[in-house]
Amino acid sequence: MSTLDLQELGLRKVNSTLHNADAGEWTVSNPSGQHAIACGLDKPMTVDIQGHVGFYCAGMNQQADVTVHGHAGVGVGENMMSGVVRVKGNASQAAGATAHGGLLVIEGDASSRCGISMKGVDIVVGGSVGHMSAFMAQVGNLVICGDAGEALGDSIYEARLFVAGSVESLGADCIEKEMTPEHLATLTDLLTRAGIDADPASFRRYGSARQLYHFDIDKADAY
Amino acid sequence: MCGIVGLYLKNKALYPQLGELFKPMLIEMTSRGPDSAGVAIYRDAVPEGELKYSLAHDETTHDWAALATALAKDLSAKARITQCDTHALLITDAPEHKVQAWLRDNATGVRLVGSGKSVEIYKETGLPEEVYARFDLASAAGKHMIGHTRMATESAVTTAGSHPFATGADLCLVHNGSLSNHNRLREELIRKGVSFGSENDSEVAAAYLTWKLRNGVSLKQALEDALDDLDGFFTFCVGTSEGFAVVRDPIACKHAVLAETDDWVAMATEYRAIASLPGSDKARIWEPKPATVYSWGDEGMNIEELARGAA
Structure with a gap:
């Protein structure tokens, strides 16, 4: 295992070292809330960040397994394509924004707009999420083990939302849907992969009513 | 942009280091606000x-x-x-x-x-590090401080347009964001007898709170009323004689993070401003919810009661 001290090396050196490495196990110490730590990785490596990070940590991630041992600022795992990004603490707004693939795990709470415009990522939140989560979500699964804030799944396309706790309100075109055995299997698998102990049977599923895909003059009142 | 920071010391042993602990917090927010800076420090009642x-x-x-x-x-x-x-x-x-x-x-x-009784406000145009040095704040002792680094968007870069803005006795406000109905609200407040020293939109928010508090409304209620009456984006940090309060607009448009250890409570626009505090790596860190008033202060501090200080 190699350790990169961010305070000593600076952000660019840490990121370029990770980008130039073939793989391996890496630790980043003293992250001090700096932005864009370990973003743009594209190797099957593990990166342990020992502390709290700033904005856009592990953004655009591919293949790598990145763990933040602390809090993550705005946009953790934004636009990630594959791999695993795990936050041991809470996360700020827009976690997993526009992400296309991979698994994003937030063991604590995520703030508002978690999974905004998600395009295929799987997100598992151990705690609760803030308002407008899964806004314009297109593909993927968002699992919320706690509660969801206002306007969950507003203007959602095709993503699946699983919530164990309460939902303050559903956004436009987001409705509760039947939990089929297939969905239960997907949810069980996600919880297992996320390493989060929650009973799949306690969740409810939400998704798109598919009324807002295209403008329809007869449904103008619904817009 | 703009950066705001607040630090409340729970551990009395740290009081002599308040200014020294606060300095890197304010300076870290320079990239969010290099035009002007200001602080409110509570000391020597x-x-x-x-x-x-x-x-x-x-x-x-x-x-x-x-x-x-x-x-x-x-x-x-x-x-x-x-x-x-x-x-x-x-x-x-x-x-x-x-x-x-x-x-x-x-x-x-x-x-x-x-x-x-205890607040002192210092603010000037210029880089936060220079402003902090001008007022010899690094050696300041005290219980709590709030500060602001400004990147002007709505009005000129002037000392009068810098934050914090006073909102009553021992009360002041720092603001990150921009208000869209400040012109009309300023006119309304002027008609009610409130005076202004700048064209700044944040000063209107401060004047609004001042006017509410003057009319006997509690600080908590005034902040909740502000959620209805102020149109725009804001994260506010309000300094009081006892501690500080934080509130964000209903869609939480502007960043904010809160952190707490046994020794201190801190708020900042970004966590990196808090990272320099002792024990920050072990702090409990979370994002404040929108349209929710958070407050910290002395044991028994009751934000409902704070209007008494402003009356």
Whole structure:
């Protein structure tokens, strides 16, 4: 295992070292809330960040397994394509924004707009999420083990939302849907992969009513 | 942009280091606000019967001693004054309304920046590091401080347009965001007798709170009313004699993060401003919810009661 001290090396050196490495196990110490730590990785490596990070940590991630041992600022795992990004603490707004693939795990709470415009990522939140989560979500699964804030799944396309706790309100075109055995299997698998102990049977599923895909003059009142 | 920071020390042993602990917090937010900076520090409460006034003038050569002497003579009161760069701290036992009227009528070019038993407000244009050094704040001791680094969007880069803005006795506001209905609200407040020192939108938010508190509304209620009456984006940090309060607009448009350890509570626009505090790596860190008033302060601090301080 190699350790990169961010305070000593600076952000660019840490990121370029990770980008130039073939793989391996890496630790980043003293992250001090700096932005864009370990973003743009594209190797099957593990990166342990020992502390709290700033904005856009592990953004655009591919293949790598990145763990933040602390809090993550705005946009953790934004636009990630594959791999695993795990936050041991809470996360700020827009976690997993526009992400296309991979698994994003937030063991604590995520703030508002978690999974905004998600395009295929799987997100598992151990705690609760803030308002407008899964806004314009297109593909993927968002699992919320706690509660969801206002306007969950507003203007959602095709993503699946699983919530164990309460939902303050559903956004436009987001409705509760039947939990089929297939969905239960997907949810069980996600919880297992996320390493989060929650009973799949306690969740409810939400998704798109598919009324807002295209403008329809007869449904103008619904817009 | 703009950056805001607040630090409240729970551990009394850290009081002597307040200014030193706060310095890197403010400086870390330079990239969010390099135009101007300002802080409110709560320290050295004056005895019963006296009040502290933070005053400012464009010239560092302003004759503050003459001001204090004339004020004392005219109001038959005791007055002492200490200059600190472009600012001065006036302490007097004259009634508050008389001091305000006297300053308005006699002290041309002097701005009343804030007043109270313990608050001192210092703000200037320039890089946060330079502003902090000008007012010799690194050596300051005290219980809590709030600060602001400004990147002006709505009005000119001037000292008067810098934060914090006073909102009553020992109360002041720093703001990250921009308000869209400030012109109309300013006109309404002017009609109600509130005066303004700049074209700044954040000053309107401060004036709005001042007006609410003057009318006997609690600080918590005033902040909740602000959620209805202020249109725009905001994360506010409000300093009080006891601690500070934080509130965000209903869609939480502007960043904010809160952190707490056994020794301190801190808020900042970004966590990196908090990272320099001792034990920050083990702090509990979370994002404040929108449209929710958070407050910290002395044991028993009741935000409902704080209007008493502003009355």
